[in-house]
Amino acid sequence: MLNKSLSKKRKGFEVLMKALMLLSVGLTVALVLFLLIYVLGQGVPNITWELLSTKPSYLTERIGILPDILNTVYIVLATLLIVLPLGVGAAIYLTEYASNNKLVGIIEYAAETLSGIPSIIYGLVGMLLFSNSMGTCLMAGALTLVIMNLPTIMRTTQESLKTVPQSYREGAFGLGAGKWRVVRTVVLPGCVDGVITGCILSVGRILGESAALLFTAGFAHAVNGIIDGLAAPGATLTVALYVYAKEQGEFGVAFAIAAILMVLTVLINFAAALVQKHFAKRRSL
Amino acid sequence: MSIIFVKDMCLWYGDHQALKNVNIEIPEKSITAFIGPSGCGKSTFLKTLNRMNDLIPGVKITGDICYEGTDIFSKEVDVNNLRKEIGMVFQKPNPFPMSIYDNVAYGPRTHGITNRVQLDEIVERALRDAAIWDEVKDRLKKNALGMSGGQQQRLCIARALAVEPKVLLMDEPTSALDPISTSRIEELVMELKEKYTIVMVTHNMQQAVRVSDYTAFFLLGELVEFGKTDDVFSQPREKRTEDYITGRFG
Amino acid sequence: MLLGLITVCCVLLITVYLVISGIPAIREIGLVNFLFGKEWASTASDPKYGILPFILTSVYGTAGAILIGVPVGFMTAVYLSKLAYPKVKSVMQFAVSLLAGIPSVVYGLVGMLVLVPGIRKIFNVPDGASLLAAIIVLAIMILPSIIKMSITALDAVPKEYEDASLALGATPIETYFKVSVPAAKSGIAAAVVLGVGRAIGEAMAVMMVAGNVPNMPDSLFQSVRFLTTAVSSEMAYSSGLQRQALFSIALVLFLFIMLINATLNFFLKREKE
Numbered sequence: 001m002l003n004k005s006l007s008k009k010r011k012g013f014e015v016l017m018k019a020l021m022l023l024s025v026g027l028t029v030a031l032v033l034f035l036l037i038y039v040l041g042q043g044v045p046n047i048t049w050e051l052l053s054t055k056p057s058y059l060t061e062r063i064g065i066l067p068d069i070l071n072t073v074y075i076v077l078a079t080l081l082i083v084l085p086l087g088v089g090a091a092i093y094l095t096e097y098a099s100n101n102k103l104v105g106i107i108e109y110a111a112e113t114l115s116g117i118p119s120i121i122y123g124l125v126g127m128l129l130f131s132n133s134m135g136t137c138l139m140a141g142a143l144t145l146v147i148m149n150l151p152t153i154m155r156t157t158q159e160s161l162k163t164v165p166q167s168y169r170e171g172a173f174g175l176g177a178g179k180w181r182v183v184r185t186v187v188l189p190g191c192v193d194g195v196i197t198g199c200i201l202s203v204g205r206i207l208g209e210s211a212a213l214l215f216t217a218g219f220a221h222a223v224n225g226i227i228d229g230l231a232a233p234g235a236t237l238t239v240a241l242y243v244y245a246k247e248q249g250e251f252g253v254a255f256a257i258a259a260i261l262m263v264l265t266v267l268i269n270f271a272a273a274l275v276q277k278h279f280a281k282r283r284s285l
Numbered sequence: 286m287s288i289i290f291v292k293d294m295c296l297w298y299g300d301h302q303a304l305k306n307v308n309i310e311i312p313e314k315s316i317t318a319f320i321g322p323s324g325c326g327k328s329t330f331l332k333t334l335n336r337m338n339d340l341i342p343g344v345k346i347t348g349d350i351c352y353e354g355t356d357i358f359s360k361e362v363d364v365n366n367l368r369k370e371i372g373m374v375f376q377k378p379n380p381f382p383m384s385i386y387d388n389v390a391y392g393p394r395t396h397g398i399t400n401r402v403q404l405d406e407i408v409e410r411a412l413r414d415a416a417i418w419d420e421v422k423d424r425l426k427k428n429a430l431g432m433s434g435g436q437q438q439r440l441c442i443a444r445a446l447a448v449e450p451k452v453l454l455m456d457e458p459t460s461a462l463d464p465i466s467t468s469r470i471e472e473l474v475m476e477l478k479e480k481y482t483i484v485m486v487t488h489n490m491q492q493a494v495r496v497s498d499y500t501a502f503f504l505l506g507e508l509v510e511f512g513k514t515d516d517v518f519s520q521p522r523e524k525r526t527e528d529y530i531t532g533r534f535g
Numbered sequence: 536m537l538l539g540l541i542t543v544c545c546v547l548l549i550t551v552y553l554v555i556s557g558i559p560a561i562r563e564i565g566l567v568n569f570l571f572g573k574e575w576a577s578t579a580s581d582p583k584y585g586i587l588p589f590i591l592t593s594v595y596g597t598a599g600a601i602l603i604g605v606p607v608g609f610m611t612a613v614y615l616s617k618l619a620y621p622k623v624k625s626v627m628q629f630a631v632s633l634l635a636g637i638p639s640v641v642y643g644l645v646g647m648l649v650l651v652p653g654i655r656k657i658f659n660v661p662d663g664a665s666l667l668a669a670i671i672v673l674a675i676m677i678l679p680s681i682i683k684m685s686i687t688a689l690d691a692v693p694k695e696y697e698d699a700s701l702a703l704g705a706t707p708i709e710t711y712f713k714v715s716v717p718a719a720k721s722g723i724a725a726a727v728v729l730g731v732g733r734a735i736g737e738a739m740a741v742m743m744v745a746g747n748v749p750n751m752p753d754s755l756f757q758s759v760r761f762l763t764t765a766v767s768s769e770m771a772y773s774s775g776l777q778r779q780a781l782f783s784i785a786l787v788l789f790l791f792i793m794l795i796n797a798t799l800n801f802f803l804k805r806e807k808e
Binding site for chain 1: 540541542543545546548549552553556606607608609610611613614615618619625627629630631632633634635636637638639640641643644645647648649675678682706708709712729732733735736737738739742743763766767770771782785788789792793795796799800
């Protein structure tokens with residue numbers, strides 16, 4: 001009775017599923033490896049100090065991506081600065097304070113909708129909304145990115161808030177702590193990992209964004225300080241990649257930028273993984 | 286008649302020895318209760334009987350466990366068939382997030398029964414055996430998670446019965462329930478021993494006295510005493526058993 | 536309170552803006568002509584504004600990407616969530632987030648230089664920039680979201696469910712596919728819908744590999760233009776009715792996305808009951 005082996009049908013199911021899973025995993029691994037090796041292989045030889053440290057000049061037929069790097073940094077900083085308080089605040093309100101379920105439902109639905117809207121539409125609306133009033137500039141791009149990243153920050157924060165056990169809150173309330181104090185001492189520390197993860201995701205998303213920026217931030221290559229920079233049009237690295245590859249056929253430069261973006265992506269992911277590990281460790285203590 | 290024989294069984298979690306030389310024979314069609322303080326190894330031992338401990342990394346087991354004369358660790362034994370024969374009910378009610386019907390039908394379907402009529406019969410019989418049929422017969426298609434805790438636990442018992450096991454392992458089946466649900470489950474368990482062998486871990490000594498025919502007392506990974514429940518509680522052979530049941534530690 | 540409402544305002548704002556700027560062109564062209572016109576010739580002397588080719592291309596492209604991406608992503612997720620050693624799982628999760636983090640223009644670039652010539656050679660067609668190339672790129676691009684969301688959903692399945700299934704004599708693989716997957720189905724459905732949304736909304740990568748010619752998508756090897764690329768490719772130099780028509784395309788795209796969101800919510804809600 002016990003040593004009857006599995007029926008043929010069940011065994012077939014086992015084997016088939018296992019094979020499909022391994023095949024899929026293999027495909028995914030191969031894909032990642034190929035992309036990494038190919039892009040780095042094509043791009044790294046084209047990265048020179050000159051490329052990184054100069055701006056492009058039609059006179060000398062030189063291409064430099066310094067302005068694009070600076071623009072990227074500016075836009076990331078500006079976006080995060082605006083979106084963080086908005087997103088975290090909204091998430092805390094929704095999970096800790098909101099009592100009107102209907103309203104919460106509407107807000108969550110709105111956030112969901114927002115995160116589903118393609119970036120090209122953000123670009124279009126950003127163009128109408130911001131660029132038409134303040135001109136095509138990095139700030140217009142940053143504001144567009146704020147709307148885009150709001151749901152991300154909200155969601156990651158909310159999710160980590162939900163993992164803070166209700167008993168912690170009850171424990172704190174039981175000790176006579178007020179609502180705000182509970183939020184500050186128990187809930188907020190619990191969601192730091194969510195906030196940081198959200199930030200990292202957002203940085204990644206901003207770095208990778210092109211469609212939303214093309215029409216809002218433009219594609220100029222001028223070197224500026226941060227204040228002037230935000231008020232002037234400028235291409236981020238990603239937009240520059242697109243322009244160089246698609247419009248100008250400069251594949252060497254495009255691959256160089258692609259390699260840089262790839263390395264940044266790796267770094268960002270490392271950072272995210274480290275953050276998560278760190279917090280997981282702290283949580284298990 | 287004994288259905289499970291355990292000889293010199295030891296179990297390690299990594300370097301920590303959780304069970305030491307356990308020897309026990311579990312009598313058929315009766316209720317055996319495992320009692321003892323937390324961390325004494327009774328739950329671990331229970332889970333070894335249907336090899337649920339296999340899943341935990343770093344577990345090492347020595348000694349023999351025979352079920353109906355077959356060594357359950359032998360290579361020829363299919364662990365899935367073993368678990369079909371030796372069912373289990375867990376501490377926290379854990380119905381699948383599916384309809385009541387699908388919950389009970391899950392086991393038979395897994396083991397290859399697809400005939401609708403046959404499934405209906407099995408489901409009804411299992412639910413009747415678990416004394417919950419009358420409460421749910423009109424809402425078999427409703428999600429099981431909408432039931433009360435006590436109902437969920439009886440559903441889990443029905444689900445375990447649906448694969449027609451011979452032995453039912455119960456890991457503190459009432460510890461998450463209120464007193465009324467607890468007494469319903471206790472009544473049910475006593476009815477079930479007509480057809481099944483039941484092994485039950487409990488924290489509650491009154492429960493052991495009320496329900497079980499045999500009692501095994503575990504302490505620090507050792508099986509200290511095993512015998513008829515009346516004997517164990519009225520005239521324990523071991524000083525340690527007496528100390529425990531009279532409440533000197535625990 | 537106010538903070539929460541900001542999101543609502545954003546959505547309203549986007550909707551209102553799109554509707555306001557999208558309606559005039561549709562009015563002028565006529566809804567039927569616009570949606571079902573088979574020809575798009577915005578710069579011709581007698582301009583035609585039919586976006587059926589874009590709509591069909593977007594639908595086919597997305598469907599193709601889902602057809603390839605979902606099974607691969609789903610299977611990978613089940614393996615990683617349930618069967619892989621913890622080390623393998625964490626390395627793979629890292630690789631998958633990497634895949635998700637790669638900017639779409641990089642996918643476009645690689646697609647342009649690897650996939651497009653590859654398709655041209657293998658299938659012996661004059662131009663590899665085609666619907667097929669776009670489908671493959673999109674399938675790759677939605678893969679990480681599908682894997683990640685499915686893993687999250689699968690990881691969240693309580694271990695008690697799986698224990699119960701194993702204790703009934705189901706094998707681990709049976710348990711994962713018959714208990715864990717159904718228990719995680721709302722999360723997995725969300726992953727698929729997210730994939731649909733991402734595929735239908737992707738612009739840059741598709742622009743670089745699909746050929747960007749407003750043909751009807753009659754064959755996999757046709758050079759085609761998606762709804763998204765229709766907007767972005769002409770926006771820079773458009774004016775007048777042409778520009779307004781582009782906004783109308785964006786409105787159509789937006790309605791698609793809203794439809795997808797609504798479907799998702801419908802399913803999720805039904806699931807809860």
